[in-house]
Amino acid sequence: MFTKKKLIVFAIVCAIFAAGEYWIFSTIQASFEKNAAKEITALARAIAASAPENNESLASWTEQLPSTYHGYRFFAFKGVPGEEGSEPAGGDSALSELWKLPSNADIAAKAAESVSYLEVFRWPSRVTFAGVPYTLIIAPVPDAEGSSARAALLIAADASGYVAFGRLVQTLAVVTFVLFALGFGIATFSRDPISGYAILVLAAVVVAFVAYPLFEAVRLTLIKQGRFSFDVWKTILSNRQYLQALWGSIQLGIVTATISTFIGFMYAFAVARTSMKGKKLVTALATMPVISPPFSLTLSIILLFGKNGIITKQWLGLQNFNIYGLGGLALVQTISMFPIAFLTMQGVLQAIDSTLEDASLDLNASRWHTFSHVTLPLAAPGLLSSWLLVFTNSLADFANPLLLSGSYRVLSVESYIEVTGMSRLNNGAALSLLLLLPTLTAFLVQRRWVSRKSFVVVTGKPSTRLSDLAAPGARRALTGFVVVVSGLIVALYLTIVAGCFVKNWGIDYTFTLVNIHEALTRGKQALISTITLAGIATPIAGVLSMVAAVILVRKKFPGKRILESLIMTPFAIPGTLVGISFILAFNKPPLLLVGTGAILVINYVIRELPVGLEGGVAALRQIDPSIEEAAADLGADQATIFRTIILPLIRPAFISSMSYTFVRSMTAVSAIIFLISARWYHITIQIYNFSENLRFGLASVLATTLIIIVLAVFGLMRLLIRQSEFLEKTVTAQ
Known part of the structure; x- marks a missing residue:
């Protein structure tokens, strides 16, 4: 592990690497700055050479330059600044004020001297206007003979790109050194270098692709024009439309989670705790919505219950039926997400030791009493977990509301519209972060409730047998419920398949194979x-x-x-x-x-x-x-x-x-x-x-x-x- 010799070797190698790295990256940055300075100087000469021959026209010419050269500021002097007869011609007043500052008098004098010799002068340090860094250039405007300067042009070039490049080079240098130090440190001090490298790579992956993007999203909502600000959150939390969308998401989540958990529990109980036939088929059908494309069930709901749906219009003759909104969303989300509750509850119900239920039945308790006082309480954590999982998935669901929300507002769609429709990334990020509030609240409530109760069943040997708690009548009712829901799932998927062979759904149901060729093409x-x-x-x-x-x-x-x-x-x-x-x-x-x-x-x-x-x-x-x-x-x-x-x-x-x-x-x-x-x-x-x-x-x-x-x-x-x-x-x- 750590010895004096290893520490000395580690320090020496890191120092040598740091020195070499500093030389390489500083050379890169210096070369870039040198080339950038040459380009700006050449551009400044070209702009100054294009000045109008009449000094009286300098003011109007200077005012027109920013429309041609975006990201630049200009100010012109008649004659050489500081010499007799020189006076401001016009342009950006901020540059004029900068020139007049007493602290800049020495630099201004050197600049004027360079202009008098027809040389371009570059301000030794960058200047900042409204938080934006600029490179300042003073270029001479030569007279007709090219022997002297008849005017001087101050040019401020936006240096944001150069500053960003410098920061990038510095960041890469730091990251490179840190990675080298960590890698060499693992190789030098670790007894298990491979595991150390694996931890390093894994940490780099999650920091780069989890922590960093989330930090950028949060930062965008708290920074405005380079300064810390709550303006974005004030806008979000004071906008009635956004608050309505938040409540819409919560309302939809509660409805979907409650109905889905009920259906999922009924399914799980029928499969795990009754002797119902065809369990493998039921399980396969119940898991179909989980593994199918997110738009498939929404599409089938529209084909069946939309304005031109085969059930609503063709069979029932309804003219103004509207599937869009909370009702349609709750229906499609319930069918899509109840399998989450079903799979969760199936594992929970199968894990319950049947000996407790057998003991209750042996003591002459009814099946309902055993279910309500033994099975259901032991399954409570699973029910809460199922509800929370469905609630979270409902809030985060984006595909179904995108097609079926209509005038009903939900946050996931609002954030999408803010980004793609309004080009307001900060608002979109804030709305997406706002979705975490109800999710975390529900999670903390669930964890607190479960932690206050005990649901542990201590048994000596796991049982391989489960008791059928359902009476014959209840079993038939459960079977009928499962058959109806499974039939609805089958009908929805058959509708999608049928839609492949219909010429124009809702108008022309003629059989065709054209859709297949066109869609696949x-x-x-x-x-x-x-x-x-x-x-x-x-x-x-x-x-x-x-x-x-x-x-x-x-x-x-x-x-x-x-x-x-x-x-x-x-x-x-x-x-x-x-x-x-x-x-x-x-x-x-x-x-x-x-x-x-x-x-x-x-x-x-x-x-x-x-x-x-x-x-x-x-x-x-x-x-x-x-x-x-x-x-x-x-x-x-x-x-x-x-x-x-x-x-x-x-x-x-x-x-x-x-x-x-x-x-x-x-x-x-x-x-x-x-x-x-x-x-x-x-x-x-x-x-x-x-x-x-x-x-x-x-x-x-x-x-x-x-x-x-x-x-x-x-x-x-x-x-x-x-x-x-x-x-x-x-x-x-x-």
Whole structure:
């Protein structure tokens, strides 16, 4: 570890590296400044040479120059300043005041002397006007013979770009030195350099692509014209339209979360705690909305219940029926998000030890009493978690409100309009940050309530049998409920498929195959781009999430909790905020990524990294560390242990992480809608554009294609990962 010799070597090497780095970066910056000075000097001579021959016209000429040379300020003197007969001709008064300052008298005298010799003088330091740095040049205006100066021209050139470049060079120098010092320090002092490098790389990734973009988003809402200000937040919190959108999001979230949690619990109870038939089919249908494109169910709702919907207009003859607004949004979000509650509650209900329920029934308690006093209280944390998950997803949902909100306002759409429609990035960032307020409040309330109660069931041996708590009548009612909801899901997806073969939905239901050819032709490039970028992101996210899981579970190091929190942060924030923060952070040096495919890949990886991490952590905690210790004792290094022992043992979590990343990348909307470009388009945005232009047939074809691709990936995942039959529980009737 740390010895005197190692510390001396480390200090000497870092000093040598710092000296060499300083020489390299200072040379780069000096060369840039020198070339910039030459360019400005040459431009100043050219501008001065174009001055009108009559000195009386200098004033009007000087006033017209800023319209030709944007970012420049001008002021002209007749004659040489300081000499007899010299007087101001006109121009920017700020330059005149600067020239007259007593503190600048010596510099002004030197400038006047240079002008008298027909030389261009550059002010030794930059000057600042209204917070903007300028380079000041004094250029002579030669007479007709070119032998003397008949006038002088003060030129202030905007130096913001040069200052930004200087800061960039300095930042790169500091970052380079820090990375070298950390890397060399790990190699010198660490007993496990590979793990140290992995921690360093992971920390660099989350700082660069999580912390930095969020910092930029927050900074934008608090900085105005280079100064700290709450003006943006005052505008947001005092605007009735924005507050109405906030309440609209909360109202929609409460309605959706409540109904979705109820339906999800009914589904989970029917599958996990009754002897209902066809459970695998029901489970497959219930998970369909989770893995399908976000616009698919919205599209089918419009096709069925819109103004020209087959049910509302063709079957029921309704003329003024309006599916847009809170009702339609709650319907489509409930169908889209109840599977989240179902999957959460299914695991909770299966994990409850049935012996407590058996004991209650043995003591002559009714099934309802056992359910209400034993099963339901033990499932309460799962119910609250389900509600919170759906509530959070509803607030962050962007795709469904984009098509179905109508006049109903929600914050996610308002932030999108602020950025793309109004070009007000600061307002859009503030609105997206505002979405975190109800989410964090609900989360803290849930955590506080759960922490005040105990839901632990202590058992000696886990039971492989679950009791059927539903009476025959209740079982039939549950089965009927599940069948009705499942039938609605099937009808919605069949509607999408049917829309592929209809000439003009709502007007002309003639069978046609034209939609398929046109949609695949027009959407070919977007489909190829989406599959390509998702394919690139998938293995990166899979490996990175497993490496992060190993580091966080098996290693101890300073800042571990901070690193874990940063990795999990993208899961808790709305996609619109991620997209806006990426625009702010990566639309300027040193990471100019906006408009490239790289920013989409990074977005996919960062957004889905938390899910892969959670899966990897859960899998690693089931593996005895002594296996890895034995391999290390036999001489295997960390890379070999990870490749030959850890990765094979956590293969299900690894494959699940990659599959989830691929599917979510294929169906992403909220963040990538800000990041796409003409070169790198996305298939979901193409579906949205077709829907907005009422080309429902084309949208249906692309949605169906996307569903087929996603189902194929999930089918492959199920083949690669099979649950052990010894881990399954059976439900027996009482």
